[in-house]
Amino acid sequence: MATTVTNIEKLVGKRIRRKEDPRLITGTATYVEDIKLPGMHHAVIVRSPHGAANIKGVDISKAAALPGVAAVFTGADITGVGSVVCGADLPGLRKPVHHILAQSRVYYVGHPVAVVVATDRYIAADGADLVEVDYEVTQAVTDPEKALAEGAPAVHPEWPDNKAFVFLQKGGDMEKAFADAEVVVKQRITSQRLVPNAMETRGVVADWLQAEHSLTLFTSTQIPHLARTILAGQLGIDENRVRVVAPEVGGGFGSKLNVYAEEALMGFISRKIGKPVKWIESRRENFLVTIHGRGHVDYFEIAAKRDGTILGLKLKLIQDLGAYHQLLTPAIPTLSVLMMPGLYNFRNIDAEVIGTFTNCVPTDAYRGAGRPEATHGIERMVDLLAAELNMDPAVIRFKNFVQPDQFPFPTATGLNYDSGDYGATLQKALDTIGYDDLRKQQAAARLEGRLMGIGISTYGELCAFGPSPATPAGGWESATVRVEPSGKVTIHTGTSPHGQGQETSFAQLAADELGVSMDDIVVLHGDTSVIPYGIGTFGSRNTAVGGPALFYALQDIKEKVKKFGKMLLKSENVVFENGKCTCQVSGKEVTFQTIAGAAYRAMQLPPDTDPGLVATKFWEPSNFAFPFGAHIIVSEVDRETGQIEIKRYVAVDDIGNQLNPLLVEGQVHGGAAQGLGQALWEHGIYDDNGQLMTGEFMDYAMPRASMMPWVECSHTTTPSPVNPLGVKGVGEAGTIGSTPAMVNSVMDALMPLGIRHLDMPLTPEKVWKAINGAA
Amino acid sequence: MKIAGSAQLPFSPERTYDLMQDPVLLAKAIPGCEALQKTGDDEYSLKMKMVLASLSGAFDGKVRLTEPDRPNSFRMVVEGSGKIGFMKGDGLLRLTPKDGGTEVAYEGDAQIGGTMAAVGNRMIDMTARMLIKRFFEKLSAEPAA
Amino acid sequence: MIANAFEYTAPQSLDEALGLIAGGAKPLSGGMSLIPMMKLRLAAPEHLVDLARLKELNYIREENGELHIGAAVTHYEVESSPLLLGKCPLLAETAAHIGDIQVRNMGTLGGSVAHADPASDYPAALQALEAGIVLRSAGGARTVSAKDFFIDTFTTALEPGEIVSEIVVPVEPGLTGTSYQKCKHQASGFAVVGIAVRARRENGVVSLIRVGVTGLSGSSYRAENVEAALQGVEPTGEAIRAAAGLVAHSVDASADMQASSEYRKHLASVYTAKAIHAALSRSA
């Protein structure tokens, strides 16, 4: 007898609203700041106001005497606590010892010098005001190029040249490329320092239980498991006696892909005073001491034929590292180098990265981490080359794209692009925006003296970190599916989503696989005592690495469900679909929920089968995934004021298959906001003495909703062959694609004035000066 | 941060120069100055209290007058630090006769650090301008000889 | 970001408030400027007196051809008041340019005027409107013109013990057009320059023009040279451009990372021309 299976509607691929949102928008989510423990104390940190100084003395007597102050610690007290960990390694890398409290010197404004612990936060702040630090100010250096100059002040006296490393990457035959070249275009391009500015600043609550010799640490982090391993090491506590919880995390963007001094410091304090202790970073501290992003000075040279064929690209990259290495600081510019070739077919590259110490807060991963810098560089260079050759920027791109039949495509930098059809995204973007017509409008506008620009960026990105050899600490991810006796499903993911929406998309995936309602599924993450070891959330990896781990765990569950189904239906001819096992002969059914109950009740078990219904999978991809896309921005520059107006923004992204297009668009919009922020507004500026001149929102121009254009999102779909879901990653795509599209658009607008290049951010005054200078 | 500007004083360059080297007058003219004491050649210790809008802070610091070239130019360095931060102004003052008086053109660097730096760049510029303006206004009020 | 300890009083009456202020307590209105300074510990008042809740400072009314606006009226109330939208649209338009909606819901007209931030918006409008500012202390009240009230960076005609209690604006015949044009600082949202214009065109010539400027320098001011250049003149594009070009003449223009003095001065003339055009187009 044939059974008709009524197909329940699949959820994967649907625009489903986030399950996370109700608690977030009703203010009922629990962030670190919301955690209150009995007897909890509060810590306020005394920080250096100087960029570089010797500490001649710290007088804590007045602070310690303040009623309510429980303890004051300085650099002398933290012996035995390990220093802040840098997880990146490069040949010859110089790693300064990064103590959790300054010892005899401070290296940047905000450097922690002492910490005051009190019964409430007000007293702790009063106490911090009473700590007297005697500084002998020395000369600072904050500009990486100045730091490399002869005779510059040494950030670390032991390394007077301020070089942390020099990293070389060569591919192909550069000499031949330049010998064959008919045209060479050179440009210095900077990618300024940016302050990540997650909406929630960092915060830590540490709770040491002496009787159990255990530490629970709530921290606003993207990597709870890695943080646990590192903190256990720093504090000398057994790893299984440290529990790290990432409660609700209000944004990270890479700035919480780190383990900071304050995390170990709070663990140390809680253990010392025998009380829980809380530290919440102020916004001012967040500006000063949480990692910054970007910080490049790049010297590019591109070699090409007169017909527009690109032959090779040279790069000298000076990375402003700041005073120390945080978790991945030195690795970030090496990612830039890997993505230097962009989407183009040329095989010759030659890059030199000079990692430079400065008296600034360290740079590290910030949304895109290395790839926005690379993309901005290559996309600007391609536009400059097009201008030099008088070619249309779209035409030169089509000419140089890696072609669909070339995949997997080995690049000159040693990567292997997984799949793509670059021409298709660009064509779709051009069609969507009406490119040919726009160029006509532009010609007419130019005749009227108006400065209209059309900027194209075709970006490629490496993400979904990644195979373990290429990812510090491992490039796999874990997932556990726990079917409860009632048939409700609890998913544990080793990723640590904080805005990416996996509580929704993973539930969609599991609902489809198991044929249960999404409402029957809970996705848990971010607690090392609940979740098996995982790597965490960064590098657009949740769906592409965490997703397959979940997918395979679900397959294991389905296998076991089928075994129970066969047993209960007394038939070998059983299918599991739509939440039911059905005997294809008798048509009899048994539901997933019944099977779950049977698996736990265990009155009877299928052969070679254990009770229970739980599966855990660790999964590692064989390669990165490489999303790509084309972003086009139309803008107009006001001649009189230099102000820029964004007229239209079209984004066509190819991120492989999409679990939830609504989440994808959210990521593109958010990413575009940050990318436009870099292009137009944001800049972390240090003065020569090490003061952060844009250290609060009065001076640091964060993009706001009201400043954003509408981003017209669409996509093409080229599944990734690297994982069973065919997904790539979209967390960073918007940030990477948007910046060069914006800058190219403005430079295109200014082209009639003979202005070749301006560095970001394109502030109105900068543009106005360029217009006036050109006139 | 660069600070540059000029002020017109109703005195001869010599008189202007001397006024600006006179610790008693400096104490009167430096806004918020509570005490100015000679501590060495061309160097004075300074106590000042700044009240501006809702901001208020006490500073301990010093004033140095260097590179004397009477009546053409000299350099003035003012430094102060207190609970709310620190500041340093270092500027060259050039005196030229103009319209029967003297134009004092100043050009230098102002630095600010600590919490005070968190009020924003524009505040610092505006405040520096106002303090300089007040300084010259006080000086102008002195008798001509 | 944690303030020093302080005392807080929500007085029952204006008299009680003025008494406390006479004794050295500091007024608190919307707290939008004061509280951030306190949280940074750059301000540490010992005693705050909350004016924002006083009914006696919370009104917008028309009396004898004048509009009276209590100091505790919020920016949002100014922006959305039907009375002001009808009879003094310039003030409502200006209020709508302030900060963001949260700031406008909390911040007050009196607080902003008393604070006299050189980049705040209201002063430009008050200058152009030739508004009166009523200052009140335990000892009585006096009215000062906007022109005399704003003295310098954060410096006003307020004496110790005095508060701003009311703003008075004359109601004008319908012929007058007004406009506020602001170049927003990309980070803070304050005015890089803000120009308020009140103007009337009669028989083809400018019969009245007032130009209030904020953001450009240490204090708001009336650009009387611009006014003089256009008074009685046919407002051609050329005439307006030339007059607007005078707005920053001999002004010690501020500078920050967003805009140098030179650029600010240039912006001032561009925005002045815009504001004059807009105001005249709304005249009659």
Ligand SMILES: Cc1cc2nc3c(=O)[nH]c(=O)nc-3n(C[C@H](O)[C@H](O)[C@H](O)COP(=O)(O)OP(=O)(O)OC[C@H]3O[C@@H](n4cnc5c(N)ncnc54)[C@H](O)[C@@H]3O)c2cc1C
């Ligand atoms: C994010 C942000 C953006 C902003 N953007 C703008 C902007 O674009 N344009 C703009 O103009 N402003 C802006 N502001 C400032 C805002 O308008 C404030 O509301 C205003 O400057 C102060 O008003 P307040 O009622 O909040 O006063 P408060 O902060 O309560 O007080 C400010 C000062 O005035 C004193 N004071 C208060 N009321 C009185 C009174 N009645 N009499 C005498 N003294 C008094 C207080 O003692 C204090 O010294 C912004 C503020 C913020 C936080």
